Amino acid sequence: MPVLDITLKDNALIMIHSLFLINNAGDLFLEKHWKSVISRSVCDYFFEAREKAVEPDNVPPVIRTPHHYLINIYREKIFFVSVIQTEVPPLFVIEFLHRVAETFQDYFGECSESTIKDNVVIVYELLEEMLDNGFPLATESNILKELIRPPTILRSMVNTITGSSNVGETLPTGQLSTIPWRRAGVKYTNNEAYFDVVEEIDAILDKSGTTVFAEIQGVIDACVKLSGMPDLTLSFMNPRLLDDVSFHPCVRYKRWESERVISFVPPDGNFQLMSYHISAQNLVAIPVYVKQNISFFETGSSGRLDITVGPKQTMGKTVEGLVVTVHMPKVVLSANLNATQGTYNYDPVTKILVWDIGKLNPQKLPNLKGSLSLQSGAPKPEENPSLNIDLKIQQLAISGLKVNRLDMYGEKYKPFKGVKYVTKAGKFQVRT
């Protein structure tokens, strides 16, 4: 393959060459190169695409430039733009960039421009550890935390005075073992393991309230603070419900295959144990119904809006945190509405109407009614805007999934165990 050889020699082969962080206003506020420096002018291609896309969400994730490829993600109002020179699976880069963002979040509490700027040294140290020559080196948060300790106010004060460091001196034990996600020698006085079963309903309802499409996506988030090397087994009352699952690397897939139990040595601290999917084939309970009437008049540049929300299949639980969001057509200038419960807000710039209802009272259904004023002279909008619903139901997994028991092997102490269920609306949309 002589041709191939030439291309190989011409290019410095490397997966992720450089990373630029760009805020929503288009300011490039951090750059990191894992190889020779690439001029930040390469980002001009990104800015061009950014401008064309109008909305930040519409920026194409992969942008081709004459000499490089830019793969970017948009998260927490920051664009993570990576520079690639050669063939690489795009998901590899995308997944890694998200992992970087998650690590920042983990370290600094939030991943924002100001926290990144405040902790630029730690950010740099992290990026240095996470990639070597463009190839991911250590991405497990447990390992990273042993290499570079997360900042705390106390520590940073002590460090300034004593000059001691944030950097671990030895290789994290996880890095060498076959369970890189757990560090050795974990000790707690209170041993506890909490699991949150969080289910989200993704649904599309049509005008008449009929379900066009509905499915349940669930995750089990865990917070495990156990000493030593515990080996946990989590079993369900009704595992057959789960249609499709994906696991944290700690879960032994074969045990799941054969016995339908989740067997694992947990990472220390917070992590997502598994995510699952309950298929559209099963009947999905829809907790609320929405009666709505949005209409625009042919003349007079105005329209009317009337929305009522009521409980449907709530399994006897209370619906909380109810929020209705409407993306209004461009021509809607303002809204003059009256809410029987909660508050509403219309942002004339983004054209988003948010009605924050709160707790749903079945006796007295919340209603939002009033008029909309349109840009005068503009034709009446073709389509009525669709509604996005947000809600929360505590102590309920809408699919009916139940954790049966949690057993621990390998350690002698008795851990404190707890399971919490919560149902939320995911991408829950009502077409009008």
Added chain:
Amino acid sequence: MLNHRFLCRNEDLKEMLESNKESLKLEAMKRIVGLIAKGKNASELFPAVVKNVASKNIELKKLVYVYLVRYAEEQQDLALLSISTFQRALKDPNQLIRASALRVLSSIRVPIIVPIMMLAIKEAATDLSPYVRKTAAHAIQKLYSLDPDQKEHLIEVIEKLLKDKSTLVAGSVVMAFEEVCPDRIDLIHKNYRKLCNLLVDVEEWGQVVIIHMLTRYARTQFVSPWREDAMFDENNEKAFYDSEEERKVEQTKPYIMDPDHRLLLRNTKPLLQSRNTAVVMAVSQLYWHLAPKHELSIITKSLVRLLRSHREVQYVVLQNIATMSIQRKGMFEPFMKSFYVRSTDATHIKTLKLEILTNLANEANISTILREFQTYVKSQDKAFAAATIQAIGRCATNISEVTDTCLNGLVLLLSNRDETVVAESVVVIKKLLQTQPSQHSDIIKHMAKLFDNITVPMARASILWLMGEYCEHVPKIAPDVLRKMAKTFTNEEDIVKLQIVNLAAKLYLTNSKQTKLLTQYILNLGKYDQNYDIRDRTRFIRQLIVPNEKSGALSKYARRILMAPKPAPVLQSAFKDRDRFQLGTLSHTLNSQASGYLELSDWPAVAPDQSVRNVEVVEPKFYSDSEEEEEEEEEGSSSEGSSSSSSEESVSESESEENSDDSNKSSSSQSEKSSSESDSEKKKKTLKNKKLQQQKPDILIITYLPPQIMQKTLLLIIMTKYILIHIVLSISTQFFVNCMCSLLHLCVFLACQFDVVSWHVHVSLQASSPVFVPETSHELLHRMTGKGLSAQYRFTRQPCIYGNSMVSLQLTLSNSSDQALENIHISEKSSTGQNIHRFNAIGERHTTKEDEFSVSIQPAVGELLLPITMSEADFTKEQGNTNTSYWHADETPTNRPIHFSVCISRFAGKTVSSGSLVLVSVALKDPDAVITINTEKTVIGSMLLRQFKTALTNSCP
């Protein structure tokens, strides 16, 4: 002013760096890193910074490293000052320091240090710490891009590291392989099964790289599992290395998947459940490119699951699904609703979902899809609405049942208020009408009526083209339209003008009476148009349709040229031929070849030699399986792997074939391979052939008892080859075992101890399988000496499943102390000068105290022999053959009489390691015995003889 201030600040940093206070230096470095992060130039501080490279403060040191890597290229001379520090650090006892020194050293892109880097990489590649070896694998790529001339040396290192059994190293070295020598597929053969087996335990990023590499590998090594291709392959006569017989068999029998091919598919399947989207995608593309078509459906769910992930992930996954759904609708049809568009989706996501829905449309679901499309047409996002109209057009052409419905729907859209929607509808209707124009003259009339209200040039041009093309269906309207156009000609867009000229020409040919003057007028307008394209077209049309003396023969055919029936446009997916790129790659996403893209080869017509992948031992299983079975084996390939396989081949042709067959089976079935002994026996029975049955290797079981109730059972399989014994250790337990398994190489110097009882039995019976297996175990390590750990071993005389040149031992380890013993491994310091591989164990850093005990296993010579069934005639013949050169006969100088009747006992056997024949005959002539031993192995012969003598002497009453 600014510049001045900046300089001042740098002065200030310089001072801080040169101070004696560590905290000041650190502060300065932090600020410098801040400058680098902002993209500001801090290169002039290089001399001040580089002095701190040897600092004791590890954070300071790290920041200096960051700085060095950034600026070394610009300041090569100064950078050289730091090299010696790194060279020193490479020898540091702390593996983290060794590794980071190598990382920085290899990141300093200064050509002059290439030899130093090369040396460092070579050393690090043999480092005891897998982490350092991983760093070495990364360094290979860096050195290669700095100096491609080092390729050959680097390949050597890669070859070495590919043999590495650590999951930590695997991903990185495959990455290096992909970058340095992706064409050296031969390096993978011997490591193929190992890579497959440890894949589950490799870190996520490594998994992606390995899976992509294995996909490429498999496409060169296995034949196509896709039925049609398999049929085709059978006619191919290229199998020159196959024997005549084999080929015949192959031609008649149906496709059978290579076990290695199956192994890859089986071992990647669990990874579909990975949380890492890149891994899921990698497995999906592997299945797409390698799996039989009927197995493809298992990837669907996982891909659909990824649609829940981030927007960017959705984008890439949807693109891949779009490509897949063209070829295989059935895969995604049950999940059709997952591709329904939400108003909150980003535009590119919406378009991709639309694409997939269109691909999935068939007679059964089209009505559902069209209903869904109706919602989309009304979308506020007009670009998306336009795309939906195109999609409807595609459905209409693909599914003839709904063509009319679609057409009517589109006509309704013509009265839509939005211009883009109308324009797009016109364009799509135009394409649809071309398929069946005669029935739709009313639609054409309708469009002509709308014409005045439509302003989008493309739509106007489309209507004009329709008028001209089907002017015979609308004989009254067409001339009228032309009249209107003559008035507005000068104000139209270029594409509209071209269509006006077109319409004029066609009308002139069909209806010259009404339109002759109009046409001439339009042609005149066109003649003086600003656009040369229109001028050219006008000139051409005029010559073509208006006959004059210059135009020649062509004008006779004008009607046939202009009014020729035109083929209807084919509306097809933009993803139609995306599958020329490997799925999941950047090239696929961009639909153009990215640099460094490695082409996926076509399946070979005939499978290349399968035996290239044979290795004697199969691979370790780690965490993922540790719960799976009660007991498990952990095996490792030895450095002697190659030599042993070559010796196998030299035995005889038929035998080597059977051998390779065996090892195939044993490796592919290794997951089932037994934990319990009885199980393994059963297994072996199916495997062994006549000769193998005569083996008597032993399996040793080690039991390891920590103080708690839990019991950890370790199964050790010891394989002997010559006097080299490999010990492979595996742990399995109901509970998690932290001290992970190790791969041990033990070199044992054999001392002999004759086992009287068993030997007699063999001699007298000439058995082909061990009739008697002694229960006695020998002590390897006493618990007093072993500080609580005791070890016993015995020969079980079971056939060794890992190779016929090996002997199995059963080891029993027990812990009688009250502390947990971790990390039991064998580190052999041998005095024999044999091959020694010191094993470094996982978790070594926890061990507060290390104890080392030297032990030796002393098998009797007999344990190294295998009995063979042989007729008496053959025996004598063989004896005669070897007699001349090597034979050891002796008369026992027994002083005491032996009370046996006269008889001759014969024993035939071969050495386990090399298969050399050993013939023993004992003729007992009261009171003397004559022992004849024939073998080419003189050492074995003499040892055997000595033990016979002792035994016979002692057995005398």
